[in-house]
Amino acid sequence: MPKVKAKRQSVSLDMTAMCDVAFLLLTFFMLTAKFKPEEAVSITPPSSISEKKLEGSKGLITISVGSDGAIYMGTDDNNARTAMLERMANRFGVAVTDQMKKNYYASEIVGYPAGAMRQVLSMKPTDAKNKGLLKGIPCDSANNELFLWVSYAKLANPELKVAIKGDGNSNYKVFNQIVGTLQEQNINVFQLITSPEGKPK
Amino acid sequence: MAEIDQSGGGKKGGKKRSKKASTKIDMTPMVDLGFLLITFFMLTTTLSKPVTMQLNMPDKTDTKETSPVKLSETLTVIPDEKGIYYYQGIPTEAGTKLEKTNYSKDGIRAVLFDFKKRIGNNFTIVIKPSKGAKYKNIVDFLDECAITDNKRYAILEIDPDTEALIKRSGL
Numbered sequence: 560m561p562k563v564k565a566k567r568q569s570v571s572l573d574m575t576a577m578c579d580v581a582f583l584l585l586t587f588f589m590l591t592a593k594f595k596p597e598e599a600v601s602i603t604p605p606s607s608i609s610e611k612k613l614e615g616s617k618g619l620i621t622i623s624v625g626s627d628g629a630i631y632m633g634t635d636d637n638n639a640r641t642a643m644l645e646r647m648a649n650r651f652g653v654a655v656t657d658q659m660k661k662n663y664y665a666s667e668i669v670g671y672p673a674g675a676m677r678q679v680l681s682m683k684p685t686d687a688k689n690k691g692l693l694k695g696i697p698c699d700s701a702n703n704e705l706f707l708w709v710s711y712a713k714l715a716n717p718e719l720k721v722a723i724k725g726d727g728n729s730n731y732k733v734f735n736q737i738v739g740t741l742q743e744q745n746i747n748v749f750q751l752i753t754s755p756e757g758k759p760k
Numbered sequence: 761m762a763e764i765d766q767s768g769g770g771k772k773g774g775k776k777r778s779k780k781a782s783t784k785i786d787m788t789p790m791v792d793l794g795f796l797l798i799t800f801f802m803l804t805t806t807l808s809k810p811v812t813m814q815l816n817m818p819d820k821t822d823t824k825e826t827s828p829v830k831l832s833e834t835l836t837v838i839p840d841e842k843g844i845y846y847y848q849g850i851p852t853e854a855g856t857k858l859e860k861t862n863y864s865k866d867g868i869r870a871v872l873f874d875f876k877k878r879i880g881n882n883f884t885i886v887i888k889p890s891k892g893a894k895y896k897n898i899v900d901f902l903d904e905c906a907i908t909d910n911k912r913y914a915i916l917e918i919d920p921d922t923e924a925l926i927k928r929s930g931l
Contacts, residue, residue, distance in 0.1 A: 574791055578787050578790060585794055585798050588802055592801050607813050608903055608907060722812060724810075730892075730893075742820050747816060747819055749815045750813070750815075
């Protein structure tokens with residue numbers, strides 16, 4: 560009997576299929592990943608055991624409070640953003656050029672008194688930040704611009720939900736002012752953004 | 761498959777063969793890179809998911825009659841930067857005893873559990889954050905309410921009587 564020769568198998572295996580899967584997954588994760596927008600200030604929210612997700616499929620206004628108590632506001636609804644700028648500029652008599660509009664859309668947030676609007680919008684958001692012009696939106700009883708920003712956003716899209724992202728070390732007074740301002744507009748449900756924390760047993 | 765069959769043909773008529781370079785390329789580095797990126801995107805997408813705590817405030821324009829709460833079933837807490845004060849009763853009365861605790865597991869949480877056990881389901885918490893309170897203190901306290909399963913609470917502004925009580929107690 561002749562010897563049966565074992566056929567030698569190739570050690571290199573075909574990686575095409577694996578490669579296909581890998582890149583399919585890669586594309587998926589790349590497209591679904593939402594990068595953190597550049598923040599005007601770094602905010603460390605306090606932690607809570609809550610497991611509720613942020614809700615705002617029809618648009619969300621995020622009001623941020625820095626550790627120094629400065630108030631910033633942003634929304635993910637582009638129509639509302641446009642309306643906010645138009646009406647605010649109109650009210651404070653600021654002529655908005657195309658360049659200013661571009662700078663406005665480049666920044667996720669609004670965080671300056673209306674008086675400084677022309678100056679802030681005439682430069683890039685990063686420059687304005689470096690120059691310390693983002694002082695926050697005034698929100699006291701004498702000059703409540705936050706009220707105006709929020710009401711103009713709500714006019715453009717009444718479905719907007721409000722989330723408050725406060726720094727853990729900011730003073731409660733600021734938070735109280737924001738809540739008071741929003742309650743005047745009949746916004747009574749707030750979502751406080753917190754970082755997750757383990758539930759105690 | 762991506763390989764191209766090169767075995768066909770064989771020797772036919774002794775034609776001259778040019779040496780063919782293999783069309784197979786080594787895909788290992790590409791796959792490595794692919795998986796590295798996948799790992800990166802997988803980790804970055806799942807790790808930074810914020811959670812929210814819902815806070816409902818009463819409607820200011822709503823003047824409907826609210827249900828009265830018994831004084832004996834309420835606890836007033838005053839979150840402050842350095843600790844948390846609590847008392848039962850009316851701040852101006854001499855018999856009202858103010859106590860102070862901290863935000864730890866054995867501090868305010870034990871107090872809330874204790875009151876909840878004694879008073880039952882009608883236990884209501886009135887929150888009057890002090891002027892020096894940080895936002896974190898309020899969220900911590902609301903969190904404690906969630907942990908101890910207390911849904912009846914209200915956030916009010918601090919009044920001069922309560923401030924005087926804190927001053928008087930010297931805590």
